[in-house]
Amino acid sequence: MRRIYIISGPAGVGKSTTSKRLAEQFEHSAYIEGDVINHMVVGGYLPPWESEESLALVWENIADLSVNFVNSDKDVIIDYVAFPSDIEKLSEKVHSQLKQVEIIYVVLWVDRTELLRRDALRIKEHQMGDRCLALVEEFERKGLSERFLYDTTNLKETNLNEILWNIRENSRFVY
């Protein structure tokens, strides 16, 4: 059975690195970067965290692409800041079009100190400073079942393979 993996979490936790490497592990896969889908809108762009319409549109696009990829027999990896309410809508839309598919929802996590430490290691133009923490607080505020959280604070980057293995094999991430 094909799977749709959503790799979520606040900015700076390693969504992109993890997602790309995960996509490379499958024989047939597709990698959807939510930010890229979001920024296809040019004229009249409103960020999805300020506009419900933008948010709905970006998830509709992600869902349709995912369905096409699964229909074309690929595992799908979605790299985006996704809250439980987003996954609920995605799941509904996907299951209305596909009978056989499993959704895996992982919210990568590192503690605040580690998030700020990693941010400081970036080149100046890419540093986000305190803005890193705003998304952490949003995840905490919106309530998230513990089982989807994956705290990687104490895992070094060399443990990426362990992280990938867990994402693929640990049943607690099955939505």
Added chain:
Amino acid sequence: MRRIYIISGPAGVGKSTTSKRLAEQFEHSAYIEGDVINHMVVGGYLPPWESEESLALVWENIADLSVNFVNSDKDVIIDYVAFPSDIEKLSEKVHSQLKQVEIIYVVLWVDRTELLRRDALRIKEHQMGDRCLALVEEFERKGLSERFLYDTTNLKETNLNEILWNIRENSRFVY
């Protein structure tokens, strides 16, 4: 009525510049870069010019995104090497889901000398040399109604506004 513009043509004719500037002219618009959609496939990637399945998938994805953007009241600009057979399938898929929409198909063109001259102006890593001409020949081979061709050989880059105006206003590009 919303419109879907497909800006096609061989590599090096100015598809990206033209498409991006066109997208910026509309109050509500979306810009779809075909190459980006194509490269979402990671594991098992086959280029669409070598695999019918890849070609069908990339156009299915482009069509679904276009429908969502039009439903969200945006004009859509597609930047991709698109042959008449691709447009036919896109048109079918789009019209089966949308009643009110107009498709505009423009194949930008410059003569071979100009194509090679522009290519030589690029930084070395981006130069394509004779490969520029391969796509020119493919367009010629596949047969293309004259009316969709837009020869911009004698237009300077400062004439971009004239090009954009023609794409928007000249009825010969309506598919």
